[in-house]
């Protein structure tokens with residue numbers, strides 16, 4: 001079968017590899033119908049989070065079950081399914097509490113695993129014609145409809161992006177009536193906006209410097225804030241000020257980082273500043289506010305010098321303490337959210353597929369990755385369709 005392989009820095013190829021096989025009684029094989037590209041892949045493609053050469057990319061797969069092991073009882077061949085990014089066992093002490101991204105059994109010596117990701121276990125990625133899914137009864141979420149129907153783009157976003165956007169609002173504890181600022185209008189930021197609206201936020205601001213991404217944020221109901229031309233904190237405070245109950249409450253109740261360690265420096269957008277977003281969020285959040293950090297931070301940034309190389313950054317700790325701000329971090333716990341979000345999509349309440357801006361086949365996937373890495377217009381969310389020409 002064909003699969004997308006990362007050979008080295010910015011070197012992506014489509015290779016012929018052996019078809020996956022059932023290796024354990026709990027496995028299933030899925031024929032992939034859609035597989036989304038993700039901002040998390042870009043950290044590896046740029047060589048910042050080091051994969052071993054030959055890593056098979058893709059952690060956002062949707063498809064149809066073709067084969068199941070003898071121990072699988074819930075999913076059957078022919079069923080349409082999404083496989084959440086983070087592989088989990090469903091029964092360990094973390095999974096039993098719903099913390100599936102910290103599963104104790106799928107990545108020896110570490111908590112948590114994922115398809116197609118450096119350091120996240122030996123699970124070849126889903127940018128392929130077929131994918132082996134371990135612990136299939138718990139990992140596979142069944143879906144209605146047929147491949148290629150009107151839900152195809154909505155459902156592929158259940159593998160990671162919508163779930164992570166929702167998780168970000170959970171980390172920031174977004175409640176009805178809250179004011180929210182989301183930094184980053186990539187897919188994660190946009191779907192955090194969508195999630196915040198679904199949870200009843202009264203005002204949502206979305207900060208970025210890429211025009212087509214800001215336009216999408218507006219379509220999801222956010223006030224777009226262009227970070228290229230002004231200080232977004234001052235801009236949001238100016239917009240909020242007249243309606244705030246007290247001048248000290250002219251910031252936001254909840255802030256979300258949907259950017260991560262490769263944040264751009266606002267003084268010079270061609271440079272990075274891993275503390276930029278947390279600095280801005282600390283200046284913007286109201287007393288007793290909540291921050292959700294869904295952007296990735298790595299303990300081994302191969303391009304950084306000094307403490308940042310080990311993921312140590314300057315954080316305004318005293319301001320956080322004195323404002324009584326709550327902080328939440330981390331990867332999304334798919335087990336807690338995927339079915340809920342599927343049901344929001346099927347009921348017509350949620351439309352995450354609106355972030356998809358391009359579909360590609362294997363022929364164009366490498367170019368699409370490089371365009372996405374440059375944040376070119378039309379590359380907010382790209383979806384690989386293995387059967388497309």
Ligand SMILES: NC(=O)c1ccc[n+]([C@@H]2O[C@H](COP(=O)([O-])OP(=O)(O)OC[C@H]3O[C@@H](n4cnc5c(N)ncnc54)[C@H](O)[C@@H]3O)[C@@H](O)[C@H]2O)c1
Nearest residue numbers: 039040164184186187188259260263264295296330331332
């Ligand atoms: N927690 C999880 O489980 C999880 C899952 C998926 C992705 N992620 C992470 O979420 C982050 C976003 O992913 P994505 O797919 O949306 O990526 P993306 O690269 O498409 O989007 C990031 C956006 O941030 C913007 N940005 C950069 N610096 C900024 C700044 N200083 N202020 C405001 N905006 C800024 C960029 O212009 C870009 O539009 C990545 O770090 C990714 O690794 C985390």
Ligand SMILES: [Zn+2]
Nearest residue numbers: 038040060160
């Ligand atoms: Zn992803």
Ligand SMILES: [Zn+2]
Nearest residue numbers: 089092095103
């Ligand atoms: Zn587990």
